[in-house]
Amino acid sequence: MVRYDIDRPALLALIDAEKPQWRATAQAKTLAITARGRYDKALDGEGWGDIKPVYMKLQANKCAYCERKLAGPPYGNREHDVEHFRPKSRLRAWPHKTMHKHLVTDGQLKTYGFPLGSAHDDQGYARLAFEPLNYCTACARCNQSLKSDFFPARAARQLQADDPARMKSEKAFLIFPLGRLDDDPANLITFAGVVPKPVASRGFKRERAEVTIDFFALNSEDLAEERARILKALYFPLRAIAQGPAHPDFNDAQAVMALATSPRAPHSACSRAFQSTFAADQALAQQYFQHAVNLISRLDG
Ligand SMILES: [Zn+2]
Known part of the structure; x- marks a missing residue:
């Protein structure tokens, strides 16, 4: 959300x-x-x-x-x-x-x-x-x-x-x-890759996130698949941006990320969380990317 x-x-x-x-x-x-x-x-x-x-x-x-x-x-x-x-x-x-x-x-x-x-x-x-x-x-x-x-x-x-x-x-x-x-939904629910998670570790904010995720089945496979297809496409632009302005795709990659994280884009909360994950821990972002690829491969296989 x-x-x-x-x-x-x-x-x-x-x-x-x-x-x-x-x-x-x-x-x-x-x-x-x-x-x-x-x-x-x-x-x-x-x-x-x-x-x-x-x-x-x-x-x-x-x-x-x-x-x-x-x-x-x-x-x-x-x-x-x-x-x-x-x-x-x-x-x-x-x-x-x-x-x-x-x-x-x-x-x-x-x-x-x-x-x-x-x-x-x-x-x-x-x-x-x-x-x-x-x-x-x-x-x-x-x-x-x-x-x-x-x-x-x-x-x-x-x-x-x-x-x-x-x-x-x-x-x-x-x-x-x-x-x-x-509250801004982004302050209550975040994503580990394609999986929605409460932001707070305890208290009513955590309960709200847990109930909302359960209520709308936000961790179901239909939504995970859509998010996985987006994360898969964002991993390489994020890598290009991480290499700095000298990378030949830097500007295009920034434009792609701006579009994907706009509130107008589908599953933008997940895309924003993935962008944050990449900035904090590239190895973890790579695991999420691999998980997304594996999920799509399994569903398409
Ligand atoms: Zn809906």
Whole structure:
């Protein structure tokens, strides 16, 4: 995951430019939801699809969670879901034995040594149903197959709250990547080669990283393969740069690395971590490169 930096006024301006009436309608719907006490699909509708292009553009057509690059305009709209970071209608207990098979070993669902949040069949974060800073865009893999109505939190839920900026006391495990409400994902999750790892060695930051990696199956083979193909291609530019400006490919190599580590690039968090690894320990970077090559060889073999 990477942060897509934007402040609230700038995000609202983009929404106004995309759909001038959207925010007024959203405010009226939020008032009705507040009075009623819950989100009702039949009454409130699903108007967030109208501002999907704002988030697709902001995230450079990447999934907010797995960093895969999806199709863009004019025909890629259906590949992106507008995702409610905090679910609007109900909250199920995470993890779920049949939905999250990657967390099941020998028939046993993984357990954690800390609370993961209350479940509510008929209640979600209703007042955030039309809150722009409760949205991002995500792929079907992450949103439909994995996230659904799950939102693990370590502390008591604030189901009546209407401002995500004031909900830190919930201790949400998942990381919100838009704007600056939350920690920069890069400060919580790093990569050892293609493998995601918590940055912190203990405490809530480590728990957040562990849960987020598990929640979105960020260490699964489909994502590892994509990252491996990128690392394989970055190893030689990094070597050229390490030889200094006299190397004939120095400038081109720098340009390649700048593109690969931009938030717009797929799996850029992994590319940035690989760049840091190379700077700190070239022998370790070479091991990661070899691992990436071996992984692709095995999958392609
Ligand atoms: Zn995804």
